Amino acid sequence: MKAFNRRNFIKGAGLTLLPAALPTIPALSHITSPEMPPNESIVKFYGDGEMYDGLSYLEQLQAANNKQPLKVDRYGAGGAIEELEKKFETITGKEKAIFMPSGTMANQFAIAMLSGENTKVYVQDTSHVYRDEADAAQSVFNKRLIPLAKNQTYFTAEELKRAIENLDNEEVFKSGIGCVSIENPVRRTDGRMIPIGEIKKISEYCRSKNLKLHLDGARLHMASAWSGISIREYSSYFDTVYISLYKYLGASGGAILCGQKSVIEKMPHMIKIHGGSMFGNWLNGAMASYKLDTIEETLKEAIRRSKEIFNTLNQIQGLKITALDNGTNIYELQVPINMNVQKFGDHLAKEYMIRISRPNAGGIARITVNETLLYREPKYIIDAFKDALNKAK
Ligand SMILES: Cc1ncc(COP(=O)(O)O)c(C=O)c1O
Incomplete structure (x- = not known):
């Protein structure tokens, strides 16, 4: 057959x-x-x-165009990109969303902006930020990543608290804690999730210490579908949230970063000075927007x-x-x-x-x-x- x-x-x-x-x-x-x-x-x-490969990508775009005529953006403004950003603002419940050419960029800019001048950033040992971004945080953004939970899916709120409380005993010179970054679900542990109870505790602890919290949610839709917890609820525990446009959303690349207006409004300048401002992004935006609907x-x-x-x-x-x-x-x-x-x-x-x-x-x-x-x-x-x-x- x-x-x-x-x-x-x-x-x-x-x-x-x-x-x-x-x-x-x-x-x-x-x-x-x-x-x-x-x-x-x-x-x-x-x-x-x-x-999607070449031809099937075009088929999908044609289907998207039949549903609603595709509109071009210019340098990320207007058209399919603006529409996609609006949809993600609604889905995540965040004030503002912005398209970026890659998830690596979204993670790195979010961490850099949330941290300000402070240099220490807590991450999972297994995270993409720690292991798979070519030490960008250290080499480009002057941040020092501190890994927790060796080879594990997640660290607990208690482990984070202990690590932070111990910092003064372990290090003499102060350079300040910038933020905490969490990946969920975790690619390196076969897509395992962090239990929502632990996310809540981490979020509460960070807020009580005035520490900003970033979510690498490249595959957040998987966590949401399998846990039954909405993207909006997940997002509510974090200051910034990144979601991939090419993992499960069909685009050939791209990322979306959502957060408070005051943070996201700094991003166009960051994208430009790092050479990520592309003339047209609508082919990726339109595909992701179309797939996002269903x-x-x-x-x-x-x-x-x-x-x-x-x-x-x-x-x-x-x-x-x-x-x-x-x-x-x-x-x-x-x-x-x-x-x-x-x-x-x-x-x-x-x-x-x-x-x-x-x-x-x-x-x-x-x-x-x-x-x-x-x-x-x-x-x-x-x-x-x-x-x-x-x-x-
Ligand atoms: C969990 C996670 N975060 C971030 C990224 C980076 O995405 P991009 O390839 O768009 O830079 C990936 C890519 O594989 C990923 O798996």
């Missing part, structure tokens, strides 16, 4: 046919009418949602269907899919130990256009629930797994 790949069909039709061949894809058509071929046919049990509904449906699929598959002997502790959309898949994992994966991919990460020697892999799960009915995915398991015995 080979799945129909509309994308290759369009490619085969030739690029010169592009304007006429571009089909209209109403928002959520893959949810409301499952028979319709999806814009991308591959169910991907990995990655940060659909990453992301909650899409994720809700993906969760509902994943439960149905996983519950059924878990009745198969030797196969087990389990949620991670405090997890979001990343699960552990255990396949029968003596199975040919290569055959299993190849069969799923070639015959059913379902891709999973290759299980390790112990038969364990991480699988991710994202919108691509909706490209096929649960029964199709369940039957595909059963067939692949049989073939790989």
